[in-house]
Amino acid sequence: MGFRLSAAILAGKAAARLSRARGYRGTSLPGLVARKICPAALKDLSAQVRRDIIVVSGTNGKTTTTNMIAGVLEDAGYKVIVNREGSNMISGVTASFVANSAVSAHVDCDYAVLEVDEASMPAVLEETTPKVVLLTNFFRDQLDRYWELDKIIGVINDSIQKLKQSTTLVLNADDPLVAQLRGKTGLPAMFYGLSGHKLARKTNTQTREAKFCPCCGFALVYEFFNYGQLGTYYCPNCVFQRPELQVEALGTVSKSNVNCCRIRYKKGEASLVIQALGLYNLYNALAAFTVGLHLGINVRTILSSLKKYQPVFGRMERFTYKRKPVYLNLVKNPTGFNEALAALCDAEGKKDVFIAVNDNYADSRDISWLWDVDFELLGREHQAFETFICSGRRAEEMALRLKYANVPVERIAVNNNMRLAIEQVLSGPAQACYLFPTYTALWPAHKILEFLAVKGNADDQRMPSVS
Numbered sequence: 001m002g003f004r005l006s007a008a009i010l011a012g013k014a015a016a017r018l019s020r021a022r023g024y025r026g027t028s029l030p031g032l033v034a035r036k037i038c039p040a041a042l043k044d045l046s047a048q049v050r051r052d053i054i055v056v057s058g059t060n061g062k063t064t065t066t067n068m069i070a071g072v073l074e075d076a077g078y079k080v081i082v083n084r085e086g087s088n089m090i091s092g093v094t095a096s097f098v099a100n101s102a103v104s105a106h107v108d109c110d111y112a113v114l115e116v117d118e119a120s121m122p123a124v125l126e127e128t129t130p131k132v133v134l135l136t137n138f139f140r141d142q143l144d145r146y147w148e149l150d151k152i153i154g155v156i157n158d159s160i161q162k163l164k165q166s167t168t169l170v171l172n173a174d175d176p177l178v179a180q181l182r183g184k185t186g187l188p189a190m191f192y193g194l195s196g197h198k199l200a201r202k203t204n205t206q207t208r209e210a211k212f213c214p215c216c217g218f219a220l221v222y223e224f225f226n227y228g229q230l231g232t233y234y235c236p237n238c239v240f241q242r243p244e245l246q247v248e249a250l251g252t253v254s255k256s257n258v259n260c261c262r263i264r265y266k267k268g269e270a271s272l273v274i275q276a277l278g279l280y281n282l283y284n285a286l287a288a289f290t291v292g293l294h295l296g297i298n299v300r301t302i303l304s305s306l307k308k309y310q311p312v313f314g315r316m317e318r319f320t321y322k323r324k325p326v327y328l329n330l331v332k333n334p335t336g337f338n339e340a341l342a343a344l345c346d347a348e349g350k351k352d353v354f355i356a357v358n359d360n361y362a363d364s365r366d367i368s369w370l371w372d373v374d375f376e377l378l379g380r381e382h383q384a385f386e387t388f389i390c391s392g393r394r395a396e397e398m399a400l401r402l403k404y405a406n407v408p409v410e411r412i413a414v415n416n417n418m419r420l421a422i423e424q425v426l427s428g429p430a431q432a433c434y435l436f437p438t439y440t441a442l443w444p445a446h447k448i449l450e451f452l453a454v455k456g457n458a459d460d461q462r463m464p465s466v467s
Contacts, residue, residue, distance in 0.1 A: 008038035027087035031094030058136030068288035352428035379406030
C-alpha cells in the first residue's frame with residue numbers, strides 16, 4: 001500500500017502540473033487520478049492529521065467559511081490543509097491532501113479544514129474522521145443534481161449519525177433545517193446566530209424553505225426573519241424552537257466598507273469587524289468564530305484574523321480597472337442571488353452589472369430558479385444602474401427575466417461573447433462594476449478579468465460572499 005500510495009501522489013502531482021500548464025485550475029483532477037491508482041488515498045492521508053479535521057458543508061457560505069477557519073488556525077501558528085478554492089467533491093478533497101503530501105506519502109499538518117459538497121458528505125465522512133462538522137444553511141440549490149431539500153438533509157443526517165460521539169456539530173441556529181440535526185443525530189452541538197439587528201424583518205416575502213416544524217409538521221412562528229427561513233422561530237405545537245446560542249451577534253452595523261457587531265459568548269463579549277458587507281458574511285464569520293472558540297484558539301487571534309480576511313476566488317473577489325472597482329461573485333441559487341442583489345442596491349454610486357448564466361451540468365440544467373430571484377428589486381432601483389449586460393449560454397433568458405422585473409429595456413443588452421461582454425461592462429459609464437456568473441461561467445470570467453484588470457482592493461462597497 002505504501003508504494004501504491006506514493007505512486008498515486010506522484011501521479012496526482014503530475015496531473016496538477018499538466019492541468020495548470022494547459023490553463024486549468026487543477027483542483028480536482030489530481031485527486032481523481034490519485035484515487036484511480038489508490039482508492040484509499042484520502043483515508044490514508046487524512047489519518048495523519050495531528051490534531052483535528054473540520055468539515056464544512058451546507059448550501060451557501062462553505063468556501064468563505066472554510067477559508068476563514070483556515071486563516072484563524074494559520075494565524076494561531078498551526079499548519080493547515082484546506083481545499084481553498086472550493087473544489088469540494090471527494091476528488092477535490094483528496095487533491096488538497098495530495099498537494100500537501102510528500103511523495104513518500106507523509107503529511108505534515110495540524111489541522112485539515114475541508115469544504116465538502118452536500119451530496120459528497122457520505123463519501124467524505126466515510127473516509128475521514130472529523131472532530132468538527134459545521135453546517136451553514138440549507139437552501140434549494142440545483143435540484144437536478146442535489147434532489148429536493150428533504151432528501152439531501154436526510155442524506156447528510158444519515159452520514160453524520162455514523163460519526164463518533166467525540167464529533168461536535170457547529171450549527172446555524174437561525175436555520176431550522178440545520179438546527180434540527182442536533183436532536184436527530186444526538187451529537188453534541190454548538191450554535192451560532194444573529195439577534196437584535198436593524199435589518200431583521202417581521203415578515204418575509206422571499207422564497208423560504210422551512211415553513212413547517214421538522215419535528216411535528218406544524219407551521220413555525222417567526223419573531224423575525226434575517227433572510228430566507230433564517231431568523232428566530234418556534235413551533236406552537238411542540239418543543240422545537242431556535243436553540244440557545246453559544247455565539248450570538250448583537251446590533252449589527254454596516255458602515256463604509258465593513259460590517260461590525262458585538263459578539264456574546266460564554267466567557268464574555270467582543271467586537272467583530274469584517275471587511276465585507278451583508279448578513280451572509282456575518283454568518284460566515286460567526287461560524288468561523290464558533291469553530292475557533294471550540295478549538296481553544298485565543299479570541300483576540302480569531303478576531304484579528306477575521307478582520308483581515310480577504311475574499312477568495314470568485315467570492316466577491318476584488319479587481320481594479322482604470323481605477324474603477326470591479327467585483328466578481330459566484331451566484332448559484334435564489335437565496336444567495338437575492339442577498340447579493342440586496343447588497344448591490346445598497347452600494348453607493350452608479351453601477352454597471354454583468355450576469356452570465358450557463359446551464360451546464362455543474363450550473364443546473366434547469367434555470368427556472370431565476371424566476372424565484374427578486375430581480376424586481378433591480379426594477380424598483382433601476383435609477384442606480386447604467387447597464388445590464390447578459391451573457392452565457394442562457395443570456396437571452398436572463399435578459400427576458402430582467403425585462404419582466406421592470407428593468408428598462410434600453411438598459412439591457414445581450415452579448416454571447418463573454419470577453420466582449422466583460423469588456424463592455426468594464427468600459428461602461430458607472431463608477432463600479434459587478435459581475436455575477438454561475439458556476440461554469442465563473443472560471444472563464446475570472447481569466448478574462450485577470451487579463452483586463454488588476455487584482456486588488458478598491459475603496460468602494462464590498463458585497464456578500466454567498467458560497
